[in-house]
Amino acid sequence: MEGKNKRRILKKGLWITGGVDAAVFALLLAVYTAVTLYLFINQCYQTSGFVSDMPDYVNKVAGIEGDYEFPYPLFFWLGRIFAVFSDAPMGTALATAFLNMLGICVSKYYMDRAAIEWNIFGSGNTGEKRALRGLSVTFMVFALFILGNLYSPKGTAFFGFDYTYRCMGIYTPNPIWNATYMAARPFAVICFFEGVRLLKLIQSEAYNGSGKGFVNEVKNFSWREAVPFAVSLFLTTITKPSYTMVVVPALAAVLLIQLVQTKGRSFSGAFALCLTMIPTGIALLYQFRGVFMGTNIKGEQTGIGFGIAKVWGYYSSNIPLSVIMGMALPALVLALNIRELKKNAYYRFAWLNWLVSAVMFLCLYEKGFRMLHANFSWGYMHGMFFVFMITLLLIIKNTVQWVKSYKIIFAMAEWALLLYHLACGAYFLLYALQGNELSGF
Numbered sequence: 001m002e003g004k005n006k007r008r009i010l011k012k013g014l015w016i017t018g019g020v021d022a023a024v025f026a027l028l029l030a031v032y033t034a035v036t037l038y039l040f041i042n043q044c045y046q047t048s049g050f051v052s053d054m055p056d057y058v059n060k061v062a063g064i065e066g067d068y069e070f071p072y073p074l075f076f077w078l079g080r081i082f083a084v085f086s087d088a089p090m091g092t093a094l095a096t097a098f099l100n101m102l103g104i105c106v107s108k109y110y111m112d113r114a115a116i117e118w119n120i121f122g123s124g125n126t127g128e129k130r131a132l133r134g135l136s137v138t139f140m141v142f143a144l145f146i147l148g149n150l151y152s153p154k155g156t157a158f159f160g161f162d163y164t165y166r167c168m169g170i171y172t173p174n175p176i177w178n179a180t181y182m183a184a185r186p187f188a189v190i191c192f193f194e195g196v197r198l199l200k201l202i203q204s205e206a207y208n209g210s211g212k213g214f215v216n217e218v219k220n221f222s223w224r225e226a227v228p229f230a231v232s233l234f235l236t237t238i239t240k241p242s243y244t245m246v247v248v249p250a251l252a253a254v255l256l257i258q259l260v261q262t263k264g265r266s267f268s269g270a271f272a273l274c275l276t277m278i279p280t281g282i283a284l285l286y287q288f289r290g291v292f293m294g295t296n297i298k299g300e301q302t303g304i305g306f307g308i309a310k311v312w313g314y315y316s317s318n319i320p321l322s323v324i325m326g327m328a329l330p331a332l333v334l335a336l337n338i339r340e341l342k343k344n345a346y347y348r349f350a351w352l353n354w355l356v357s358a359v360m361f362l363c364l365y366e367k368g369f370r371m372l373h374a375n376f377s378w379g380y381m382h383g384m385f386f387v388f389m390i391t392l393l394l395i396i397k398n399t400v401q402w403v404k405s406y407k408i409i410f411a412m413a414e415w416a417l418l419l420y421h422l423a424c425g426a427y428f429l430l431y432a433l434q435g436n437e438l439s440g441f
Contacts, residue, residue, distance in 0.1 A: 020131055024135060025134075025138045032104070032142060038433065040054070041093045049435030061092050062083075072238050072239055072287060106189045108138065108141045112137050143392060144173070147173065148421065149170040149172045149421070151167075151424055158325065167438075171381050171384065172425070173384045173385040174425060177432070181240060181378050187239060188232075192247065195229050195233075195247060195251055202266050229276060230277070233247070233280045234283065246356050246383055248280075253356075254349070302368050304367065307363070308362065311371060311372065312377075314372060319362075327354075332413065336398070355383075361374075
């Protein structure tokens with residue numbers, strides 16, 4: 001009887017601590033969604049001072065032809081559904097807010113899972129550990145969706161360079177002026193985590209953990225395992241293909257490395273994973289046929305051009321400094337946790353995403369009048385987002401593990417830089433909410 005009472009008390013404690021995290025998360029989600037919806041509504045209705053890409057999206061939802069092709073329909077389909085109960089501007093704003101909110105929920109789910117998988121708070125599932133883990137991840141999720149690149153006050157130079165645009169040239173994980181980037185993010189998050197899970201599955205099955213050599217076939221890789229990845233990759237592509245252009249080459253690179261390491265024995269798993277990308281490949285062929293072939297609405301030749309820093313260099317006179325200003329926190333945490341690259345597949349893949357996206361943005365551009373739109377920067381900002389996501393989890397881990405060591409000084413430095421990124425992002429959001437011209441930020 002006494003044992004049953006203890007178990008009942010334990011279950012009640014777990015429910016309460018889990019309930020506290022759920023309540024805090026729900027409250028913050030409601031506040032954040034309300035604030036961003038206010039911003040999106042003003043952007044969509046073109047309230048004085050609220051300048052963004054939204055008017056073009058509103059026209060697309062309304063069925064009005066514009067200067068731009070958007071061969072990625074999911075966001076616009078959702079906008080039209082919401083518009084049935086209102087109008088095109090409101091439908092677009094609601095679709096943006098909903099998908100942005102979904103991105104937060106998906107990030108919370110996967111970051112919680114990662115925190116448990118990494119035993120950030122040690123083994124066991126006591127009420128205190130569960131509450132601390134949940135609330136820590138909740139804080140980091142909302143920090144992730146607010147933080148921005150570093151910048152100095154307008155009119156002052158940052159290490160000798162003054163940026164006309166506080167974000168352009170430096171870039172940010174949270175470009176709140178671009179709805180299609182935010183719309184694709186929930187599917188991109190699923191794609192990232194499920195992709196890493198499949199890569200780990202293939203690698204673990206390619207190697208025999210007992211030390212008896214290699215297994216000859218992938219025994220447990222089933223299509224059911226690949227469904228979340230395949231669906232999320234396809235949904236990402238038909239919402240905005242920027243992340244697809246990054247993650248597919250990154251996956252290919254890892255699969256090739258695995259083939260070499262296993263002397264070809266991981267081929268069946270790699271082949272199965274590639275087959276799941278066929279729907280996405282078909283979607284990409286359709287999108288590229290319309291956007292990168294022939295001429296645009298102004299009669300200009302379209303396609304992808306190659307030129308080192310041709311676009312990025314237009315917006316930044318010092319690209320290395322821009323990278324540092326955008327990635328200062330991840331760079332510091334990487335320097336303090338370099339061994340995590342070998343141990344942590346998520347961390348390794350996040351940095352590979354960033355590297356692929358940075359090289360693509362540095363070398364490629366879209367021809368025609370859209371060249372200076374810097375459309376390859378969207379993939380770069382996705383790369384930044386995932387490095388920041390895993391970096392924030394590592395900050396929690398470092399804080400917990402170094403709290404009784406001299407290394408806590410390094411954790412404090414990580415937190416200080418995180419707060420700087422967070423303050424910059426929060427101020428940028430506040431600036432946008434006040435109806436200011438973002439291009440003059």
